[in-house]
Amino acid sequence: MKTGFPEGFLWGGAVAANQCEGAWDVDGKGESTADHITAGSRHSMRGFTRGIDPCQSYPSHEAIDFYHHYRDDIAMFGQMGFKVFRTSINWTRIYPHGDDEQPNAKGLAFYHDMFAACHQQGIEPLVTISHYELPYELAVRYGGWSDRRLIEFYLRYCRTIFIEFREQVHYWLTFNEINVMTMGKFGGLMAGGLLPDGDGQVDFLAPETPQEASRRFTALHNQFVASAKAVVLGHQINPANRIGCMIAGGAVYPYTCDPRDALLAQNRMDIGSWLCGDVQCRGAYPFFAKRYFDEQGIEVAMDPADAAALAAGKVDFYSFSYYSSRVVSTDPKVNATAAGNFISGVSNPYLQTSKWGWQIDPDGLRWYLNEVYARYGIPTMVVENGLGTTDQVVDGQVHDDYRIAYLRSHIEAIRQSIMDGVEVMGYTPWGCIDLVSASTGEMAKRYGFIYVDKDDAGHGDLHRLAKDSFGWYKKVIATNGDDLD
Numbered sequence: 001m002k003t004g005f006p007e008g009f010l011w012g013g014a015v016a017a018n019q020c021e022g023a024w025d026v027d028g029k030g031e032s033t034a035d036h037i038t039a040g041s042r043h044s045m046r047g048f049t050r051g052i053d054p055c056q057s058y059p060s061h062e063a064i065d066f067y068h069h070y071r072d073d074i075a076m077f078g079q080m081g082f083k084v085f086r087t088s089i090n091w092t093r094i095y096p097h098g099d100d101e102q103p104n105a106k107g108l109a110f111y112h113d114m115f116a117a118c119h120q121q122g123i124e125p126l127v128t129i130s131h132y133e134l135p136y137e138l139a140v141r142y143g144g145w146s147d148r149r150l151i152e153f154y155l156r157y158c159r160t161i162f163i164e165f166r167e168q169v170h171y172w173l174t175f176n177e178i179n180v181m182t183m184g185k186f187g188g189l190m191a192g193g194l195l196p197d198g199d200g201q202v203d204f205l206a207p208e209t210p211q212e213a214s215r216r217f218t219a220l221h222n223q224f225v226a227s228a229k230a231v232v233l234g235h236q237i238n239p240a241n242r243i244g245c246m247i248a249g250g251a252v253y254p255y256t257c258d259p260r261d262a263l264l265a266q267n268r269m270d271i272g273s274w275l276c277g278d279v280q281c282r283g284a285y286p287f288f289a290k291r292y293f294d295e296q297g298i299e300v301a302m303d304p305a306d307a308a309a310l311a312a313g314k315v316d317f318y319s320f321s322y323y324s325s326r327v328v329s330t331d332p333k334v335n336a337t338a339a340g341n342f343i344s345g346v347s348n349p350y351l352q353t354s355k356w357g358w359q360i361d362p363d364g365l366r367w368y369l370n371e372v373y374a375r376y377g378i379p380t381m382v383v384e385n386g387l388g389t390t391d392q393v394v395d396g397q398v399h400d401d402y403r404i405a406y407l408r409s410h411i412e413a414i415r416q417s418i419m420d421g422v423e424v425m426g427y428t429p430w431g432c433i434d435l436v437s438a439s440t441g442e443m444a445k446r447y448g449f450i451y452v453d454k455d456d457a458g459h460g461d462l463h464r465l466a467k468d469s470f471g472w473y474k475k476v477i478a479t480n481g482d483d484l485d
Contacts, residue, residue: 003419004415004418004480004481004482005414005415005418005424005480005481005482006418007480009083009424009425009426009427009480009481010083010084010124010126010381010425010426010427010428011081011082011083011084011426011427011428011476011477011480011481012077012082012083012084012085012086012123012126012426012427012428012432013077013080013082013085013086013428013429013430013431013432013433013449014085014086014087014126014383014384014428014429014430014431014432015066015086015087015088015430015431015432015433015435016087016088016128016131016132016133016176016435016438017087017088017089017090017093017131017133018032018034018035018060018063018088018090018131018132018133019059019060019063019431019435019436019437019438020063020064020066020087020433020435020436021063021065021066021067021090022060022061022062022063022064022065022066022067022068023062023065023067023068024058024060024061024062025061026067027093027104027106027107027110028093028096028104028105028106028107029090029092029093029096029104029107030092030095030096030097030098030135030136030137031092031135031136031137032060032090032091032092032133032134032135032136033132033133033134033135033136033139033144033189033190033193033195034060034132034133035052035058035060035061035136036048036049036050036052036058036136037058037059037060037189037190037441038053038056038057038058038059038441039056039057039058039059039440039441039442039456040439040440040441040442041440041441041442041456042355042356042357042440042442042445045186045202045203045204045205046439046440046441047199047202048189048195048196048199048202049199050140050195050199051199053199057441057458059436059441059442059443060436062458063435063436064433064434064435064436064452064454064462065462066433066435067110069462069464070113070114070117071117072464073433073450073464074114074117074118074121074123075117075121076433076450076464076466076470077121077123077432078120078121078122078123079470079474080449080470080473080474080477081474081477081478082121082123082432082477083122083123083124083426083477084123084124084125084126084171084426084428085118085123085124085125085126085428085432086125086126086127086128086173086383086428087114087125087126087127087128088127088128088129088130088131088133088176089111089127089128089129089161090107090133091129091130091133091134091135091157092133092135092136093106093107093110093111094107094108094111094157094160094161095135095153095156095157095160096135097135097137097138098134098135098137098138098150098153098157099135099137099138099141099149099153103160103164108160108164111161111164111165112164112165112168115165115168115169116168119168124170124171125168125169125171126171126172126173126383126426126428127161127165127169127171127172127173128172128173128175128176128246129154129157129158129161129172129173129174129175129230130154130174130175130176131175131176132176132190132191132438134192134193138150138153138193139193139194139195140195143193143194143215144192144193144194144195144219145192145193145194145219145220145222145223146192146194146215146216146218146219146222147222148222148225148301148303150222150226151222151225151226151229154226154230155226155229155230155233158230158233158234159233159237162233162234162237162238162241163237166237166238170238170240170241170242171241171242171244172234172241172242172243172244173243173244173245173246173319173383174226174227174230174231174243174244174245174246174280174315175191175223175227175245175246176191176246177191177246177247177248177321178191178220178223178224178227178245178246178247178276178280179247179248179272179273179275179276179277180248181216181217181219181220181223181276182217182220182271182272182275182276183248183272184204184205184208184216185202185204185205185206185208185212185216186204186205187216188215188216188219189202189204190438191223192216192219192220192223193219194215194216194219210296210297210298210299213296213297213298214297214298214299214300217293217298217300218299218300218301220276221300221301221302221306224276224279224280224306224310225303225306225309225310227245227280227313227315228280228283228309228310228312228313228314229309229313230243230313231243231313231314231315231316232312232313242316242317243315243316244315244316244317244318244319244381245276245277245280245281245315245318245319246319246320246321246383247273247276247277247318247319247320247321248272248273248320248321249273249320249321249322249368249372250273250322250323250324250325250326250364250368251325251326251361251364251367251368252265252268252269252272252325252326252327252328252345253265253325253326253327253328253348254327254328254329255327255328255329255331255334255346256329256331258330260330261328261329261330264328264329264330265328267288268328270286270288270292271288271292274286274375275288275289275292277318277372277375277376279310280314280315281314281315281318281375281376281378282314282376283310283311283312283313283314284307284310284311315378316378316379317378317379317380317381317425318372318376318378318379318380318381319380319381319382319383320368320372320380320381320382320383320384321382321383321384321385321430322364322365322368322382322384322385322410323358323384323385323386323388323430324354324358324359324360324361324364325348325351325359325361325364325367326345326346326348326359327345327346327347327348328345328346329346334346335347347359348361354387354388354389355389355390356388356389356440356445358388360387360406360409362409362410362412362413363413365382365385365410365413365414365417366413366414366416366417366420369382369413369414369417369422369424370417370420370422372422373417373421373422373423378423379423379424379425380422380423380424380425381424381425381426381427381428382414382424382426382427382428383426383428384428384429384430385407385410385427385429385430386403386406386407386429386430386431386447387402387403387406387407387447388431388437388445388446388447389402389403389445389446390444390445390446391434391446391451391467393451393453393465396465397465397467397468398451398465398467398468399467399468400467400468400469401468403447403467403469404468404469404472407429407469407473408484411427411476411481411484412484414427415481429447429449429473430447431446431447431448432447432448432449432450433448433449433450433452433464434446434447434448434450434451434452434454435447435448435452442456443455443456444456448467449466449467449469449470449473450464450465450466450467450470451464451465451466451467452464452465453465
């Protein structure tokens, strides 16, 4: 029986370009949809504006200015002993408008230098090709991913980066948390470039019409086709490439043993996780998709050749984010009081919650890993996990024992899954350096091993400071997960 993490396990950390790079209009970079999303908080949704309003705050514009600090930041990752660094390429640094004929040389140069800095530290890059940063022009001119022409624009972008970084990058993810496209309007904006009408704070929780839902699922389908074709293309350009999907993962539990609650939980897992996993790992839509589409009045525009494309472009591994689990109930009297990554549910009385209301459930991570591996039988990787909470700097130090406790319990859950027989490739905790929260746009919601001096109002000099968790994670990596104390 396996009793520990395998040799060569990929320990590291994860960020996203639009949440850390800043430099939003530097060196030829174009505007992305993320650059038009305003700050929010744990109490209010983020907003959207079609123009850049000088009276609004746009967190992506500066973020933590990783663009100008990457060498020092990556050196700190090297000090921790990272084996892998998950980041993304900002599409608009390479193709500023998305449909450009030629790539931006300065954008390519930046990523060449950044990946070289990784290799100098013995760190393998894991690159997300599209992570919530669709070129804004593609959203305005084409309607985002609801237009099939984006498939070819995406593949042009993929071909460029697969060739350009052929010697530097061998691990790729096609779309970040592609299944958020099943989760309503906010997912449609973040992942699909489906712009809302008007400006300002948007009621992303408002019900959709069947026409709106059809547009969103058509956009998702176009991403499926683009992902499948990118897998084939990536393998053709470099057979050493390993290309994965990336799902917003999580366990869904029934609130009671009422069979109706159990069926509801099953349905939420089917639509929320397995639909996207099945298409990308098995190469076809699952059996339950038809009934769901029919009952919701959803019509997905498909080309007759798409089925063959999906079958040909199955991914090599299944990666996912995991922060919390949720509970669902069919009883309308039960209040939905627990939050999660773009989703909410009923509060679980057996679990503690974070300051942002996310339920802390390491056993749910083991459950999810085992379910994924049982369903697909391909390698898995936990590419996001962590505790978003406030940190205090006291006498030049951050004592984040609460973060260590969270990560320790989740790493132990991964160990238990490995002992169960699940093939787990690696672990990259989210926000290994503090960055902007995707769901709220806050800096106060910190995840990192490295503190960044910046607050929600934009004040701070951006200096970096290792937290207590920095030294703890360094020890975890050095012992290959044997020492979690």
